Amino acid sequence: MSTQLQPASKGAGTAGVVGAPRDETLSTRIHDLLHRNATLGPLFVLLLAVVYFSITADRFLAPANLSLIVQQVMVVGTLGIAQTLIILTAGIDLSVGAIMVLSSIVMAKLSADSGVPGLLALLLGFTVGTACGFVNGALVTRLKLPPFIVTLGTLNVFFAINLWFSQSETVRGTDMSSLLLWTGNTIDFGDTRITYGSILMLVLFAVFAWVLKNTAWGKHVYAVGDDAEAARLAGVRKDRVLLSVYVVAGLICAVAGWMLIGRIASASPQAGISANLDSITAVVIGGTSLFGGRGRVVGTLFGALIVGVLRNGLTLTGVDVLWQDFAVGILIIVAVAIDQWIRKVKA
Numbered sequence: 001m002s003t004q005l006q007p008a009s010k011g012a013g014t015a016g017v018v019g020a021p022r023d024e025t026l027s028t029r030i031h032d033l034l035h036r037n038a039t040l041g042p043l044f045v046l047l048l049a050v051v052y053f054s055i056t057a058d059r060f061l062a063p064a065n066l067s068l069i070v071q072q073v074m075v076v077g078t079l080g081i082a083q084t085l086i087i088l089t090a091g092i093d094l095s096v097g098a099i100m101v102l103s104s105i106v107m108a109k110l111s112a113d114s115g116v117p118g119l120l121a122l123l124l125g126f127t128v129g130t131a132c133g134f135v136n137g138a139l140v141t142r143l144k145l146p147p148f149i150v151t152l153g154t155l156n157v158f159f160a161i162n163l164w165f166s167q168s169e170t171v172r173g174t175d176m177s178s179l180l181l182w183t184g185n186t187i188d189f190g191d192t193r194i195t196y197g198s199i200l201m202l203v204l205f206a207v208f209a210w211v212l213k214n215t216a217w218g219k220h221v222y223a224v225g226d227d228a229e230a231a232r233l234a235g236v237r238k239d240r241v242l243l244s245v246y247v248v249a250g251l252i253c254a255v256a257g258w259m260l261i262g263r264i265a266s267a268s269p270q271a272g273i274s275a276n277l278d279s280i281t282a283v284v285i286g287g288t289s290l291f292g293g294r295g296r297v298v299g300t301l302f303g304a305l306i307v308g309v310l311r312n313g314l315t316l317t318g319v320d321v322l323w324q325d326f327a328v329g330i331l332i333i334v335a336v337a338i339d340q341w342i343r344k345v346k347a
Contacts (some may be wrong), residue, residue: 041338042286042302049306053080053313060316063192069308070198074183075100075263075272077304078201078256079279080286081208082249084300085284088212089225089245090292091147096253097275101268103129104257105162107180108171108267118177132158133250137243151336155276166269173265186261191256197259204252205291208297221245226293281307281328285335307332 053060079096086093107125110116116124132154139150173181183197212218212304220241223231232238261267288295307328314324 009110020088025065039296039299039302040288040300042306045285046302046306046309047048049309049313053309053316057313057316063190065312065316067189067192067198069305069312071195072312073261073282073304073308074195074197074201074254075259076278076282077301078277079202079253079275080282080300080304081204081297082252082256083248083279083283084286084288084295084297085208085221085245085252086147087225087280087288087290088221088292088295089242090228091140091149091242091245092151092280092290093136093246093249094151094276095132095155095158096249096256096279098155098162099129099132099250099253100257100275101272102132102162102165102257103245103254104260104267104271105166105171107258108176108261109166111173111177111180112171118179119124121177122179122258125257126251129254129257130247132334133246133248133253134243136250136265137246140246141239141243148220162269166267168269169269170269176261176267180258180261180267181265182262183259184265195262197262200255200259202301204255205297205301212297217241222293224292245334277301278307281332285331287335290336303335 050060060066079100082096083093103125106128107121110124111118111121136147136150138153139145139154140147181199184195186193186195212221220231220236223234223236224238224241228238231241260271264271282303283295283300284290284303285306286295286301287301288299310327310331311324314327
């Protein structure tokens with residue numbers, strides 16, 4: 001019996017035809033553009049914020065103020081690199097701030113109280129941060145525990161060790177080696193001064209942007225975050241990649257601890273209380289997907305700068321801190337909503 005194709009019903013168009021091209025509306029063009037490059041959105045928001053506050057706040061574009069913004073995001077931006085690596089694997093780390101503070105306290109106490117040379121104290125602090133990252137990674141990969149639960153637990157463990165080791169006392173900068181304060185030193189840069197820590201942060205962003213894009217390890221990080229089982233079947237050693245990510249993240253947190261000492265010219269066991277959430281904020285606003293496998297570390301830099309510019313600009317225009325937090329919260333919700341929209345499978 002022969003069959004005859006029936007004409008499509010009126011108004012059906014090509015929507016129901018498999019493989020038919022989508023209507024190229026402005027919305028689909030924007031969707032496809034952001035799907036290909038997730039950092040364009042944060043970059044646009046950053047430029048928009050700079051333009052707005054340059055008009056509404058007289059001192060915003062002053063070189064000293066711009067330098068201050070970079071200094072304010074130095075520590076959070078560096079923690080954001082560590083957080084980006086972990087979120088790219090579809091995990092999350094609530095302990096980055098605690099690792100940072102613990103590392104800074106170890107450096108400072110060894111130098112100030114035990115007379116350990118500055119370089120050795122610095123390296124021992126880096127070792128502590130790396131060990132903390134190893135603990136997180138081992139619990140995730142060996143015991144197969146969810147990263148959220150693991151790092152929620154180690155957040156409290158590392159913070160308790162920090163309070164015990166420091167005896168809840170702040171170590172003054174004058175009592176420790178000058179090397180530990182080096183990241184807070186400044187150099188002339190045009191009409192302003194910029195800290196060595198700010199330069200180090202930018203160098204770290206450049207290094208990890210290159211590593212994630214051009215090395216096999218970077219490609220494996222993306223593969224594990226996008227589809228861990230598919231990556232395993234393709235020959236990627238998933239657990240080894242995950243463990244290495246947490247170890248590297250721990251080391252970066254220790255470097256952030258060094259920056260923190262230079263930033264506040266001391267080592268306080270109570271410093272960086274909100275650093276965990278601030279780093280996640282920078283990553284999310286920077287366009288990295290919380291579901292893993294998509295994002296760029298440079299987007300995290302944009303995200304950190306967006307928060308820094310927003311808080312600085314609102315302060316200069318006389319907006320209360322309460323409403324600054326409100327604005328940052330709205331930004332986070334909008335960023336996650338955009339991420340959900342971008343992740344939609346193309347029709």
